[in-house]
Amino acid sequence: MAEKWVLMVTAQTPTNIAVIKYWGKRDENLILPINDSISVTLDPQHLCTTTSVAVSPAFTHDRMWLNGKEISLSGGRYQNCLRELRARASDVEDEEKGIKIAKKDWEKLHVHIASYNNFPTAAGLASSAAGFACLVFSLAKLMNVKEDHSKLSAIARQGSGSACRSLYGGFVKWIMGKEENGSDSIAVQLADEKHWGDLVIIIAVVSSRQKETSSTSGMRETVETSMLIEHRAKEVVPRRIIQMEEAIKDHDFPSFSRLACSDSNQFHAVCLDTSPPIFYMNDTSHRIISCIEKWNRFEGTPQVAYTFDAGPNAVLIAHNRNAAKLLLQRLLFYFPPQSDTDLSRYSLPSHVDFYCWKSVNFNSLKSIFPLCLLFSSYVIGDKSILEDAGVHNMKDIEALAAPPEVKDNTPAQKYKGDVSYFICTRPGKGPVLLNDETKELLNAETGLPN
Amino acid sequence: MAEKWVLMVTAQTPTNIAVIKYWGKRDENLILPINDSISVTLDPQHLCTTTSVAVSPAFTHDRMWLNGKEISLSGGRYQNCLRELRARASDVEDEEKGIKIAKKDWEKLHVHIASYNNFPTAAGLASSAAGFACLVFSLAKLMNVKEDHSKLSAIARQGSGSACRSLYGGFVKWIMGKEENGSDSIAVQLADEKHWGDLVIIIAVVSSRQKETSSTSGMRETVETSMLIEHRAKEVVPRRIIQMEEAIKDHDFPSFSRLACSDSNQFHAVCLDTSPPIFYMNDTSHRIISCIEKWNRFEGTPQVAYTFDAGPNAVLIAHNRNAAKLLLQRLLFYFPPQSDTDLSRYSLPSHVDFYCWKSVNFNSLKSIFPLCLLFSSYVIGDKSILEDAGVHNMKDIEALAAPPEVKDNTPAQKYKGDVSYFICTRPGKGPVLLNDETKELLNAETGLPN
Numbered sequence: 001m002a003e004k005w006v007l008m009v010t011a012q013t014p015t016n017i018a019v020i021k022y023w024g025k026r027d028e029n030l031i032l033p034i035n036d037s038i039s040v041t042l043d044p045q046h047l048c049t050t051t052s053v054a055v056s057p058a059f060t061h062d063r064m065w066l067n068g069k070e071i072s073l074s075g076g077r078y079q080n081c082l083r084e085l086r087a088r089a090s091d092v093e094d095e096e097k098g099i100k101i102a103k104k105d106w107e108k109l110h111v112h113i114a115s116y117n118n119f120p121t122a123a124g125l126a127s128s129a130a131g132f133a134c135l136v137f138s139l140a141k142l143m144n145v146k147e148d149h150s151k152l153s154a155i156a157r158q159g160s161g162s163a164c165r166s167l168y169g170g171f172v173k174w175i176m177g178k179e180e181n182g183s184d185s186i187a188v189q190l191a192d193e194k195h196w197g198d199l200v201i202i203i204a205v206v207s208s209r210q211k212e213t214s215s216t217s218g219m220r221e222t223v224e225t226s227m228l229i230e231h232r233a234k235e236v237v238p239r240r241i242i243q244m245e246e247a248i249k250d251h252d253f254p255s256f257s258r259l260a261c262s263d264s265n266q267f268h269a270v271c272l273d274t275s276p277p278i279f280y281m282n283d284t285s286h287r288i289i290s291c292i293e294k295w296n297r298f299e300g301t302p303q304v305a306y307t308f309d310a311g312p313n314a315v316l317i318a319h320n321r322n323a324a325k326l327l328l329q330r331l332l333f334y335f336p337p338q339s340d341t342d343l344s345r346y347s348l349p350s351h352v353d354f355y356c357w358k359s360v361n362f363n364s365l366k367s368i369f370p371l372c373l374l375f376s377s378y379v380i381g382d383k384s385i386l387e388d389a390g391v392h393n394m395k396d397i398e399a400l401a402a403p404p405e406v407k408d409n410t411p412a413q414k415y416k417g418d419v420s421y422f423i424c425t426r427p428g429k430g431p432v433l434l435n436d437e438t439k440e441l442l443n444a445e446t447g448l449p450n
Numbered sequence: 451m452a453e454k455w456v457l458m459v460t461a462q463t464p465t466n467i468a469v470i471k472y473w474g475k476r477d478e479n480l481i482l483p484i485n486d487s488i489s490v491t492l493d494p495q496h497l498c499t500t501t502s503v504a505v506s507p508a509f510t511h512d513r514m515w516l517n518g519k520e521i522s523l524s525g526g527r528y529q530n531c532l533r534e535l536r537a538r539a540s541d542v543e544d545e546e547k548g549i550k551i552a553k554k555d556w557e558k559l560h561v562h563i564a565s566y567n568n569f570p571t572a573a574g575l576a577s578s579a580a581g582f583a584c585l586v587f588s589l590a591k592l593m594n595v596k597e598d599h600s601k602l603s604a605i606a607r608q609g610s611g612s613a614c615r616s617l618y619g620g621f622v623k624w625i626m627g628k629e630e631n632g633s634d635s636i637a638v639q640l641a642d643e644k645h646w647g648d649l650v651i652i653i654a655v656v657s658s659r660q661k662e663t664s665s666t667s668g669m670r671e672t673v674e675t676s677m678l679i680e681h682r683a684k685e686v687v688p689r690r691i692i693q694m695e696e697a698i699k700d701h702d703f704p705s706f707s708r709l710a711c712s713d714s715n716q717f718h719a720v721c722l723d724t725s726p727p728i729f730y731m732n733d734t735s736h737r738i739i740s741c742i743e744k745w746n747r748f749e750g751t752p753q754v755a756y757t758f759d760a761g762p763n764a765v766l767i768a769h770n771r772n773a774a775k776l777l778l779q780r781l782l783f784y785f786p787p788q789s790d791t792d793l794s795r796y797s798l799p800s801h802v803d804f805y806c807w808k809s810v811n812f813n814s815l816k817s818i819f820p821l822c823l824l825f826s827s828y829v830i831g832d833k834s835i836l837e838d839a840g841v842h843n844m845k846d847i848e849a850l851a852a853p854p855e856v857k858d859n860t861p862a863q864k865y866k867g868d869v870s871y872f873i874c875t876r877p878g879k880g881p882v883l884l885n886d887e888t889k890e891l892l893n894a895e896t897g898l899p900n
Binding site: 227228231232235236258261262265266268269270272273274275276277279282283286289290293297 | 681682685686712716723725726733740747
């Protein structure tokens with residue numbers, strides 16, 4: 001075995017948004033939840049993590065770089081994932097490079113991991129879900145772990161609970177399981193991303209001045225202090241899981257929307273019932289909800305569902321392209337960009353929007369906001385929705401009419417600057433291996449970040 | 451019986467703030483709640499309703515004026531109160547004026563009612579509670595209704611649920627009762643206002659751009675759609691009622707504070723769990739909660755309890771005068787007045803603050819804000835707390851230091867203009883008759899508003 005080789009795998013994994021929420025653990029170390037949850041996987045073209053993992057006899061210890069900056073792997077969550085994967089590693093042979101790794105060698109070999117998100121880490125868009133899913137998926141490929149995605153999901157779960165749902169595309173259920181060791185707490189795919197291809201997802205990244213409670217400490221405090229969480233987990237969610245599976249199977253958007261909205265609201269209700277109370281939504285989040293509720297009521301049947309994770313950002317799921325167009329018009333009407341946003345840049349190739357973020361360390365939304373203005377635009381992702389909406393520049397936004405559900409006699413209040421930007425996306429596929437060498441994040445010779 | 455006489459009674463009734471919340475009816479017409487509630491009566495010197503009621507054979511129909519403007523009495527709630535009172539009226543004799551009214555005459559005689567609040571009706575400060583309590587109390591005196599306050603509370607309850615708790619001073623429990631006719635759904639006094647005389651109450655009237663859901667429709671929608679309200683009403687509140695009664699009896703402020711805060715948060719949680727969700731608190735409310743929670747945690751034991759009704763205003767209950775002083779300093783530090791507020795006027799006699807409101811029709815907080823600046827000041831009510839806090843003018847506010855619980859390295863964010871004004875008050879007494887003719891709201895000769 002030559003001492004200089006580096007063997008590398010690069011993979012891409014999507015993030016996901018829960019429509020029946022995970023909130024509360026029954027085991028903090030194994031990350032076992034108190035109820036099932038269901039999510040939609042988001043298109044990795046717009047929101048994903050890319051991870052390169054490499055092994056070499058030259059590596060002296062396990063190392064990891066996140067968005068270009070080295071981070072510690074000493075945390076229990078990383079250690080749990082690495083231990084579980086090494087225990088399942090198999091023989092690996094690369095005939096072309098003349099590399100042979102025996103199953104038992106994996107205990108001694110060290111790995112390098114480089115990971116980056118094509119979206120701001122701090123924006124509250126479940127970066128840890130995509131991140132741990134990608135780490136587990138790529139290491140499993142590198143180490144020739146022969147288990148299926150559901151088994152891998154149980155490993156990713158130990159990194160970040162919701163990461164287990166990012167092992168699949170489309171619509172995914174995380175079964176809470178009953179075993180004490182967590183072996184049956186796994187994700188399963190309910191339907192792939194083509195099953196309900198009409199859905200369009202628009203994410204409103206909401207400006208926030210508040211420091212948010214981490215979901216780990218938040219859910220611990222809820223389980224310890226809320227008088228409502230047990231009733232939710234034991235009585236309410238099990239029924240909603242059955243109904244949501246039906247709604248997805250039947251493409252029943254009214255039921256899907258009703259369940260997703262109610263469950264998001266109930267998750268935030270139990271946060272509020274926590275002592276001290278946890279507020280993830282702010283006035284802007286509330287205004288987005290009111291806008292959607294009013295519109296859905298006006299139409300007589302839901303056009304758009306909303307759901308909010310542990311932060312103020314709205315994830316809006318439109319029934320179809322037409323509803324998405326009407327939604328984007330409403331959002332831009334109520335939440336126009338700051339006047340100095342250069343909306344005309346929206347025709348830049350989409351990778352430009354994201355690649356410019358790669359080398360920047362995002363500590364807060366505030367710090368990215370000026371960059372967002374400089375390099376990107378106010379509506380990113382699938383910009384064809386913006387085309388559909390007939391919006392090409394600031395003047396088009398200023399010319400948008402008040403939605404018909406607004407009563408004529410009350411001039412609609414506008415909230416300029418309350419949304420940082422919008423991302424247009426859709427349900428997407430699960431993890432994939434990338435064979436394009438230009439996407440590798442580690443140097444093929446040194447195993448250090450590119 | 452001379453045809454020209456007018457017989458009049460004038461009374462004053464306090465408002466109250468629930469510390470274990472009433473939310474949800476089991477009977478919409480009789481206004482029967484789904485759980486017990488407990489409130490603190492607020493000092494009528496700072497927040498009360500004054501009502502004059504008059505009877506005369508010259509009156510052709512029942513009429514009412516609220517804050518100087520005639521309103522309709524045709525609503526079921528007014529009609530229920532009037533019917534219940536007439537059914538219990540007795541013989542009345544005023545020897546001095548030579549007036550004799552027989553029990554049976556009350557069915558034919560008409561009444562005039564004039565009522566005003568010494569606080570803005572639209573400010574979300576439970577004006578209907580004080581209003582209906584005062585209407586029932588004063589009419590009962592006029593009609594010589596011989597029932598005790600608990601029986602009267604069951605009549606006031608049919609005007610506005612929480613009105614029943616305004617029939618007593620101090621600490622009051624509204625027992626939900628079991629009877630279908632509501633006869634046992636009454637208020638009882640747990641302790642009078644002197645029992646826990648140390649408490650100081652500061653109300654932050656929060657500026658709001660949102661139109662709020664009325665509590666009547668809000669609680670109906672919660673009962674119809676929330677999956678958590680039943681568990682709250684049946685499992686959580688009964689235990690809290692027992693614990694809150696104990697805490698009040700024992701002057702146990704830590705328990706009182708924990709229960710009041712948790713129950714306020716849970717009430718807002720079930721509002722959020724309603725479909726469509728109801729948001730009464732806004733970002734300013736959340737910031738006030740965070741300020742109190744951080745301070746209480748820093749001190750190791752609660753200094754101040756918070757509670758929010760169906761609106762964004764914070765009702766803050768301080769353990770004692772010293773805690774109230776420290777609270778007011780914190781509130782003025784985080785929420786300084788708009789720079790054009792004339793704080794130096796705060797030494798005007800307190801009745802000037804309120805009497806100027808009497809003749810104004812307040813439709814929204816926005817409309818009163820400039821008046822509040824003109825005629826009153828930023829801290830009203832018991833201004834001795836402001837003296838304790840050492841704040842006499844804008845410069846004193848600007849000189850306030852950041853509270854010690856704020857970490858040194860993070861400059862505290864301030865929110866100028868987010869609070870309209872503060873009211874300093876305390877637990878207070880129940881309804882009283884006013885014998886001062888200058889306080890009568892109806893003309894003694896004509897029975898029309900003064």
